[in-house]
Amino acid sequence: MPKAIKETQFNFPGQQGFYKGKVRDVYIFEKELVVVASDRISAFDVVLPRAIPFKGQVLNQIAAKFLESTSDLVPNWVSSVPDPNVTIGKKCEPFKVEMVIRGYLAGHAAREYKAGKRSLCGVALAEGLKENDKLPEPIITPTTKADEGHDEDISREDILAKGIVSESDYVQLESYTRALFQRGQEMAAEKGLILVDTKYEFGKFGEKIYLIDEIHTPDSSRYFYADKYEENQAQGLPQKQLSKEFVRQWLISNGFQGKEGQQVPEMDDEIVESISDRYIELFEKITGEKFIKADTTNIQERIEKSILAELNQ
Structure with missing residues (x-):
């Protein structure tokens, strides 16, 4: 090996x-x-x-x-x-927020919606949506970048009110995020894929904003296969994903979900x-x-x- x-x-x-x-x-x-x-x-x-x-x-x-x-x-x-x-x-110098953008009701957004929430990070969600439905337009749902523990959802209003990012910088981050996501979706479509959601991180070098970290990888993004998307949605079937979900499924099938007392299964x-x-x-x-x-x-x-x-x- x-x-x-x-x-x-x-x-x-x-x-x-x-x-x-x-x-x-x-x-x-x-x-x-x-x-x-x-x-x-x-x-x-x-x-x-x-x-x-x-x-x-x-x-x-x-x-x-x-x-x-x-x-x-x-x-x-x-x-x-x-x-x-x-x-x-x-x-x-990284901004202390991650810019998450979603084109579909999937993952965390779908779980929040299923729990009855109709607003995510201050963004209103329509009634009657099903898991993995395409949203009317992509929504930005930022998270805080925690030094310890888990990142947490935060609204644009709270980011500005708490002074985490200045308004002029935040407007630029939103503009960059939408432009990157559109390009990512176009590139995915050329490969028969749908870029469902992803996250971007930005930082400053001097006074200029730069895109940092990785982008559009299977570890930072969710992809669906385009060919069966409509059919699967119509029939209420799960979407075939391109991500590291297969690793999680192998762990789950072997009794591990990261919970206390659980042992990671042997990896031969x-x-x-x-x-x-x-x-x-x-x-x-x-x-x-x-x-x-x-x-x-x-x-x-x-x-x-x-x-x-x-x-x-």
Whole structure:
């Protein structure tokens, strides 16, 4: 089986800090960040015990493609992608909100609607909607970015009233979010997919707003297959999704949902390989390109060398 990146522990000249996220290792410099997309995988807010070969490469390269293909709409943080698992870019000061945009009543929005709510983040929802119905127009339902615990829904009015984002910046964030989502939906449609909902994160470098983090990946977005959408809705059937939902379903079928006292099921080579294969499928379906596996012989050495070469330029 190919090697996977469980974690990295590099020490680069000029490095000022390090942050280990659920799936990414972030090396902090004075004006830039070096982000290594590891092969760690999380579900139900738990990092699973085994890393998935090529998962980090899949997410890093999908994000790179979509950031590049939307750079005419919104400036983004990326300055280079020197390795299949690495992105280097501007060290922006993140806004403390995530801009979630929804074109359909799915996921969290559908659960809130089913519970009787007809307003989400201050946005009114019509009566008579079914799960996965297309909304009359996309709605923006922001969440706070919590330093600890879970993110929480918040309305535009509360964001402005609490001074979390200035009004002029927030108007720009909304405009960027709608433009990005429209482009994302157009690109998805070309591949026979529907971009259902997604989230964007933004930050400031100096006085300028930049798009940061990954975009339109299966970890940050929900996709439906377009060919059966209308038929499934008419018959009240679930929609076929393109996301990492299959990992959650495998965990659930093996008695794990991240609850206290539950044990993560053993991940043998067969399940690890099958998850890796599915991520590669996701890449090829979303991008329309053939996935080329990076050399994993000396994976840590490869990544370290590529970062050092870029930093020394």
